[in-house]
Amino acid sequence: MTVVPSTEPSDETLASRAAAGDDHAFETIxxxxxARVYRLAGRLTSETDAPDVxxxxxxxxxxxxxxxxxxxxxxxxxxxxxxxxxxxxRRARARRPAEPLDAFLPTFxxxxxxCGTPEQLRVVSEADERIDRQVLAGKARxxxxxxxxxYREAFVLRDLEExxxxxxxxxxxxxxxxxxxxxxxxxxxxxxxxxxxxxxxx
Amino acid sequence: xxxxxCVSGLELLVDYLEGLLPAPTxxxxxxxxxxxxxxxxxxxxxxATPRIMREATDASLPVTxxxxxxxxxxxxxxx
Numbered sequence: 001m002t003v004v005p006s007t008e009p010s011d012e013t014l015a016s017r018a019a020a021g022d023d024h025a026f027e028t029i030x031x032x033x034x035a036r037v038y039r040l041a042g043r044l045t046s047e048t049d050a051p052d053v054x055x056x057x058x059x060x061x062x063x064x065x066x067x068x069x070x071x072x073x074x075x076x077x078x079x080x081x082x083x084x085x086x087x088x089x090r091r092a093r094a095r096r097p098a099e100p101l102d103a104f105l106p107t108f109x110x111x112x113x114x115c116g117t118p119e120q121l122r123v124v125s126e127a128d129e130r131i132d133r134q135v136l137a138g139k140a141r142x143x144x145x146x147x148x149x150x151y152r153e154a155f156v157l158r159d160l161e162e163x164x165x166x167x168x169x170x171x172x173x174x175x176x177x178x179x180x181x182x183x184x185x186x187x188x189x190x191x192x193x194x195x196x197x198x199x200x201x202x
Numbered sequence: 203x204x205x206x207x208c209v210s211g212l213e214l215l216v217d218y219l220e221g222l223l224p225a226p227t228x229x230x231x232x233x234x235x236x237x238x239x240x241x242x243x244x245x246x247x248x249x250a251t252p253r254i255m256r257e258a259t260d261a262s263l264p265v266t267x268x269x270x271x272x273x274x275x276x277x278x279x280x281x
Contacts, residue, residue, distance in 0.1 A: 035263040112207030114240040124247030140258035159252035184216035191251040
């Protein structure tokens, strides 16, 4: 949610003006959201594709503003458009499926206890002391790129953009329980992947 | 429910973190984790994962991209 000083018009007011043809109102919307949409676009696709996704998003927003009815918050509506634009770019780029991360899911012994020692299971929480920050960041981005779209969208919106679960559900058009399930799966896959990268594979 | 195993605790973790579990289940889960070093270690790394990913993917809008968007807006206004 955007915190707007009381002297500035709300998103919804700007959207209404922009839909009526007020270019200045549309430009204000773009300025207000461009940095956040760019960051979201990069997280959903890649640094390379983010500029195109950014422009596609605002093009779609401009086209569809007259159909914005205010059923959800303007920011939710905009994030929905950006998420779809990101998905379209990912699909257009994907020449071969990314190597799955399923091998990094947690494993358990016959009694249902975690495999591995506490030291191995803990390494991700000690990443800053165990691995160079730049190396870790690069590996983390590689891991995110390998997440299936289904999990990546939910994880990016919930955990990286830090949106409430209910709003993520609204953006993705799914139930909150499905958001929780997808985010949990993404966390497990990435946690295991990072553990392997850092060197604590059990 | 002191018999809670790591695997069943993990299935409940996301609902626990969102405050959706009934009190008896919360008590059983917390009881298990309090006595399980593996779960404590796993949960610490589970919590660290989004932070690491967030920091790795944080990005500022480059000036070149901002300029390009401004150019596009100008063209849009002129059409």
